[in-house]
Amino acid sequence: MxxxxxxxxxxxxxxxxxxxxxxxxxxxxxxxxxxxxxxxxxxxxxxxxxxxxxxxxxxxxxxxxxxxxxxxxxxxxxxxxxxxxxxxxxxxxxxxxxxxxxxxxxxxxxxxxxxxxxxxxxxxxxxxxxxxxxxxxxxxxxxxxxxxxxxxxxxxxxxxxxxxxxxxxxxxxxxxxxxxxxxxxxxxxxxxxxxxxxxxxxxxxxxxxxxxxxxxxxxxxxxxxxxxxxxxxxxxxxxxxxERRDPAGRTTTAARGRRPALVHGGSHFHLATLRDRTLAVHGVQPYHLLDLQPGDLDQHDVVIVADRLHAELLRSHAAELLAVAERGGTLVVLGESGAHTWIPGVEWEFRPTNFWWWREAEDPGIRTRSEEHEVWEYLSTKSVVWHFHGMLRTAHEVTPLVVAEEPGPDGFPHDAGMMLYEDRTSTPGRIIASTMDPTYHHGNNFMPGSTLLLYSLLRWLDR
Missing domain, CATH: 3.40.50.880 (Class I glutamine amidotransferase (GATase) domain)
Incomplete structure (x- = not known):
C-alpha cells in the first residue's frame, strides 16, 4: 500500500x-x-x-x-x-x-x-x-x-x-x-x-x-x-x-485483458457508481487507489482513472498508470484529478463553472469536434454538453472531441481548449483525457447527462 x-x-x-x-x-x-x-x-x-x-x-x-x-x-x-x-x-x-x-x-x-x-x-x-x-x-x-x-x-x-x-x-x-x-x-x-x-x-x-x-x-x-x-x-x-465496510476494494477475481480496470478513491460516489449493474455488465474491475500494488494493472488493456481522486496520491502512481498506454493499452483519465500534473505535455486552464446556462438561455460554448470519429457512434451531444470546470491543452498531436469555443483576440470564435480528446501519438497505445467528472455526478444521482457519458464511454471502450 x-x-x-x-x-x-x-x-x-x-x-x-x-x-x-x-x-x-x-x-x-x-x-x-x-x-x-x-x-x-x-x-x-x-x-x-x-x-x-x-x-x-x-x-x-x-x-x-x-x-x-x-x-x-x-x-x-x-x-x-x-x-x-x-x-x-x-x-x-x-x-x-x-x-x-x-x-x-x-x-x-x-x-x-x-x-x-x-x-x-x-x-x-x-x-x-x-x-x-x-x-x-x-x-x-x-x-x-x-x-x-x-x-x-x-x-x-x-x-x-x-x-x-x-x-x-x-x-x-x-x-x-x-x-x-x-x-x-x-x-x-x-x-x-x-x-x-x-x-x-x-x-x-x-x-x-x-x-x-x-x-x-x-x-x-x-x-x-x-x-x-x-x-x-x-x-x-x-x-x-x-459487507459494506469495503464494498469496492481489491478483488480476488483473476484479471482478463479485455476486462477494464477502474481506479477509484473510495469516495461515496465512486462506491455508488461501482455498485451500478451496468459496470458489472461491462466487467469493470475496481482497484482502490490507496491499495494499488505494482503489477495490479499489468493484465488490463483498458484502465479508467476515476474523476476526483486524491491528487497527491494519484501522482505517486503516475508511472504505473502511464505504463498502460506505453505497452499499447488504453488509459482513460477523467476530470478533477490534476491530469496536467502527471501526464507529460498536458496543460490545464481553469474556467468558472456555469451550472445555470441551461436555465438562463446562455451558450456554454461547448462544441463537439471530429464528427467522423468512431466515438460519435456512442456519445451524443446530451452526454457531453453539461458544464465544465476548465480545459486541457497539449503539445501532442491529438484528436479533439469536445472543446470550449471562445472569442479570440480578433473577436471571432476559436477552440480555446479541450474537455475530451484522444491521443494516439504520444505512446504506442492511447490516452483518452477529459475534464468531465461522470462518476461524481452519476454516483451522486445528479445530472442525467453524466450517466449518459459514463455508460456511452464504457460502450466505446468495449468496441
Whole structure:
C-alpha cells in the first residue's frame, strides 16, 4: 500500500491545534473550494490519510468532507468511534456508504421527476438548522438538487431527523447520540459550499462549526470511563466486519485483458457508481487507489482513472498508470484529478463553472469536434454538453472531441481548449483525457447527462 507520506506534497504529521478539523481527500475539497481556514477561523484542513497519526487532544469535532475515502475511514472506525463516544462530535457530509461509525443510516438514491420531489423542508429543531429556510437550500438560481438527491433509512432509534426531502418528507439530515458524543449526517452537498450564498443557507456552515466546537476536547474525553465507551466500540467492531465496510476494494477475481480496470478513491460516489449493474455488465474491475500494488494493472488493456481522486496520491502512481498506454493499452483519465500534473505535455486552464446556462438561455460554448470519429457512434451531444470546470491543452498531436469555443483576440470564435480528446501519438497505445467528472455526478444521482457519458464511454471502450 502506498501511503500519502510517500507521495509528493504529503502533509506532515504535526499537532492539530484547531478545535474543528476538516477532513479532506488531500488537496481536493470539491465544491467546498479552498481550504476553509483561508476564510473561516477555528477550523483546520487535514488529509484523511494523516488522521490516524494526528494529535487530536485539542480537537472537539470533525467535519468529514463528502469526497473523503470511506474505505479508509471504515478501516479506522475505532478511532472515530472513540472520539465520539468519549464526547467529541463528528459531522458527515455526503452519503455514508461504508460503516465507518456505528449508527450510520443507509443512503438511497431518490427517483425524482421534478422540483417538488427535491424540495427540502426542516424537521426536528437543531442548532445547525436554526434560522434556515428550506426554500433557500431547495434551489440555487432556480436549479434544484444541489442540497440532496437521496434519503436515508435504518436510522438509530434515538436519531432526530433535522431536514427532509420531497413530498413524503424522507430523512436527509439526521443526528444521533453515540456514547457521550454526537454524530450529524448531511446526505448531500457539503455545507461549506453554501457559506457564501446570499440567503439563509449561508447559516448552515458557521452554525455547524459552533455545534462541533461544543464537543469535548481531549482532556474532557479522557475523563470518560472505558466502560461507558465499550458498547459503542462493540458496535464499531461489528460494523467493521459488515459487507459494506469495503464494498469496492481489491478483488480476488483473476484479471482478463479485455476486462477494464477502474481506479477509484473510495469516495461515496465512486462506491455508488461501482455498485451500478451496468459496470458489472461491462466487467469493470475496481482497484482502490490507496491499495494499488505494482503489477495490479499489468493484465488490463483498458484502465479508467476515476474523476476526483486524491491528487497527491494519484501522482505517486503516475508511472504505473502511464505504463498502460506505453505497452499499447488504453488509459482513460477523467476530470478533477490534476491530469496536467502527471501526464507529460498536458496543460490545464481553469474556467468558472456555469451550472445555470441551461436555465438562463446562455451558450456554454461547448462544441463537439471530429464528427467522423468512431466515438460519435456512442456519445451524443446530451452526454457531453453539461458544464465544465476548465480545459486541457497539449503539445501532442491529438484528436479533439469536445472543446470550449471562445472569442479570440480578433473577436471571432476559436477552440480555446479541450474537455475530451484522444491521443494516439504520444505512446504506442492511447490516452483518452477529459475534464468531465461522470462518476461524481452519476454516483451522486445528479445530472442525467453524466450517466449518459459514463455508460456511452464504457460502450466505446468495449468496441
Amino acid at each position: 502506498t501511503t500519502v507520506a510517500e507521495a509528493p506534497g504529503a502533509a506532515t504529521h504535526e499537532a492539530a491545534p484547531a478545535a474543528v478539523l476538516h477532513v479532506t481527500q488531500g488537496s481536493y475539497t470539491g465544491m467546498t473550494g479552498t481550504k476553509l481556514e483561508n476564510d473561516t477561523s477555528g477550523v483546520r484542513t487535514v488529509d484523511v490519510y494523516d488522521l490516524p497519526a494526528l494529535d487530536l487532544s485539542s480537537v472537539r469535532g470533525l467535519v468529514i468532507n463528502g469526497n473523503t475515502d470511506q474505505v479508509f475511514l471504515a478501516r479506522h472506525a475505532g478511532l472515530l468511534t472513540d472520539l465520539v463516544a468519549r464526547g467529541g462530535r463528528v459531522a458527515v457530509m455526503g452519503h455514508p456508504v461504508t460503516d465507518f461509525l456505528p449508527g450510520l443510516g443507509r443512503w438511497h438514491r431518490l427517483d425524482y421527476t421534478g422540483p417538488d420531489d427535491l424540495e427540502i423542508t426542516p424537521g426536528d429543531p437543531h442548532p445547525v438548522w436554526e434560522g434556515v429556510d428550506g426554500a433557500d437550500v431547495s434551489q440555487r438560481r432556480g436549479v434544484t438538487g444541489f442540497y440532496a438527491r437521496g434519503y436515508s433509512d435504518r436510522l438509530p432509534e434515538a436519531a432526530s431527523v433535522i431536514a427532509r426531502i420531497g413530498p413524503h418528507r424522507l430523512p436527509v439530515d439526521y443526528a444521533y447520540p453515540l456514547g457521550a458524543g454526537q454524530v450529524l449526517v448531511h446526505g448531500g452537498l457539503d455545507f461549506p459550499a453554501f457559506r457564501h450564498d446570499g440567503d439563509t443557507g449561508a447559516r448552515l456552515f458557521p452554525q455547524l462549526l459552533a455545534w462541533l466546537a461544543e464537543g469535548a476536547d481531549g482532556a474532557a474525553r479522557a475523563t470518560v470511563s472505558d466502560a461507558d465507551v465499550a458498547a459503542a466500540r462493540a458496535l464499531a467492531s461489528a460494523a467493521a466486519k459488515a
